[in-house]
Amino acid sequence: MTTIRSWEFWGLPRAARATVLTIIAAAVMAVVAVGTTSDETGWLLVSVLAMACAVTEVINVGIGRTESRARTDRVEITVSTDSVWVFAAVVAAPLPGVVALAVALSLLVSVRDAFSTSDRVRIPLHRVVFNISMVVLSSTGAAVVIQTYAASPLGAYQGGLLVAALAGFAVMHLAESFLLGSVVSAHGGVGWRPFRELAFDWRGALAQCALGTLIGVAGSMDPFLVAAGVPIAMLLQRGLQHRQLVTALARDPKTGVASSSGWRDRAERELALSRSSNQPMGVAVVDIDHFKTVNDTHGHLLGDEVLKATAKALTSAVRDSDLVGRFGGDEFVVLFPQAGRAAVAEAGERLRAATAELAIEAPGLELPLRITTSVGLASYPRDGDQLHSLLEQADAALYDVKHTGRGRVSFALDPRSMTAPRNEGPAAEPRRA
Structure with missing residues (x-):
């Protein structure tokens, strides 16, 4: 009673x-x-x-x-x-x-x-x-x-x-x-x-x-x-x-950001608008470093918490007019409407910094879990005039980052990292916040 x-x-x-x-x-x-x-x-x-x-x-x-x-x-x-x-x-x-x-x-x-x-x-x-x-x-x-x-x-x-x-x-x-x-x-x-x-x-x-x-x-x-x-x-x-x-x-049920189809629909509309108004546009592909190690070491429940925290951090690091989406697994994409190459570069660094500040706590962890992300960037019209080509170029930049140190940001046509590699150890290991 x-x-x-x-x-x-x-x-x-x-x-x-x-x-x-x-x-x-x-x-x-x-x-x-x-x-x-x-x-x-x-x-x-x-x-x-x-x-x-x-x-x-x-x-x-x-x-x-x-x-x-x-x-x-x-x-x-x-x-x-x-x-x-x-x-x-x-x-x-x-x-x-x-x-x-x-x-x-x-x-x-x-x-x-x-x-x-x-x-x-x-x-x-x-x-x-x-x-x-x-x-x-x-x-x-x-x-x-x-x-x-x-x-x-x-x-x-x-x-x-x-x-x-x-x-x-x-x-x-x-x-x-x-x-x-x-x-x-x-x-x-x-x-x-x-x-x-x-x-x-x-x-x-x-x-x-x-x-x-x-x-x-x-x-x-x-x-x-x-x-x-x-x-x-x-x-x-x-x-x-x-x-x-x-x-x-149009929403990813696990993280609350745009789904792959929802993000693509919005990105195609923004790209068409950029063509008609002769305005620049940028995209970013963001990948969580060593995410498989998180799942294998700490379980998929903690992996889900990492995804949610990453989505929230990425969303907090962009403008209201930008759009964060999840393409599946541990890969996120970000749309930057009417943003020139310099603005996209600054936004990419904000994305990396926002996720680097995360300290994810969970039962069974003595210390908070810290992660890093690798970010590949591409901008219209310099890196492509179709959405698929922009994503391919950003993904190529991400591939370069993942194989040359991780935890960095790179443009498609400029493989040199925008931020120096940080020797912080494996990103999936819990470290003191």
């Missing part, structure tokens, strides 16, 4: 706990305010919307998760069209009905997430309550916007509902993104990037807004017309899932 003090909520950082409690308190006040201002509920429409959402979720979870495992092995589908049904209530139901549906669908999502995986992951109570609070606040805000607009003189004009719906959904979408982003930021200290990424998925948001508006209008005429939106919502969710799968395929 668990006690209140054993809840996972108390393990959150203090800022995250404060943010979650603030959002929950605001949602409770919104529910109380709604309950005291309206007696209308629209139970029939709300019930039909809830059943339609449940049917859509049951069908899509089975189909979507099966396809995701078949195509990407480990990707879990998290996108859904829940907002469509909530927004349909926002458009057509009184405020109490909107709040009731928001609570019901949030509970449905929690049950779906708990039972749609083979290991039946237990969802912490604070997360369930937070999700309910987030949807209640965002949907209530959207409903207030739409009802206020409809009651104003502007609401009498043709097209007024469409304008109100767009404004209301923008409020709901941005509010959910902001609330979720604020908690993620407070929990992990990652700034406001989660808010930006969630808030500006405008294509999916616009599609859900349009479908929710149509279902809401149809439901206001006859609640049972809501059933006609189920197959459309299923198709929309499949489209959103496809986008997520494409995004997942």
Whole structure:
């Protein structure tokens, strides 16, 4: 039997706990305010919307998760069209009905997430309550916007509902993104990037807004017309899932950097842009020295940690416009858009230095594990005008480095090392940080 003090909520950082409690308190006040201002509920429409959402979720979870495992092995589908049904209530139901549906669908999502995986992951109570609070606040805000607009003189004009719906959904979408982003930021200290990424998925948001508006209008005429939106919502969710799968395929699941195919796609686009604008571009091929010795001596689990640490170090050493990718094994590639030869040379040295500073700790190691990397560089247009030729030249430079000392940086057409070899011993051996 668990006690209140054993809840996972108390393990959150203090800022995250404060943010979650603030959002929950605001949602409770919104529910109380709604309950005291309206007696209308629209139970029939709300019930039909809830059943339609449940049917859509049951069908899509089975189909979507099966396809995701078949195509990407480990990707879990998290996108859904829940907002469509909530927004349909926002458009057509009184405020109490909107709040009731928001609570019901949030509970449905929690049950779906708990039972749609083979290991039946237990969802912490604070997360369930937070999700309910987030949807209640965002949907209530959207409903207030739409009802206020409809009651104003502007609401009498043709097209007024469409304008109100767009404004209301923008409020709901941005509010959910902001609330979720604020908690993620407070929990992990990652700034406001989660808010930006969630808030500006405008294509999916616009599609859900349009479908929710149509279902809401149809439901206001006859609640049972809501059933006609189920197959459309299923198709929309499949489209959103496809986008997520494409995004997942562009990332290496082990290190989080771009996958080989994702990196090549971006590099080909940047090379085409460089040709059309007569701008330079560079690539780097980075190889971890003595990586096989790491696996053979310390095991593949530590080898995976080395890969992850190296990917993180490489990413921290480049510009936001650059792109780090993994080509497989212990080989990484880096793209430097609009970078001349001197800038590429400086970037290559930063990559080498960043990985040389790593000190990887693991159980069983008396001293942290230190690594070095060898870096081969090539630049457009001097070293080639096709991506494959640039990679071949950078790989040739890497080959030269690997056979003349390792732990250095070299350009394709300049085999002389840019940095002097360092006599630091085998890179796979643990040394004092």
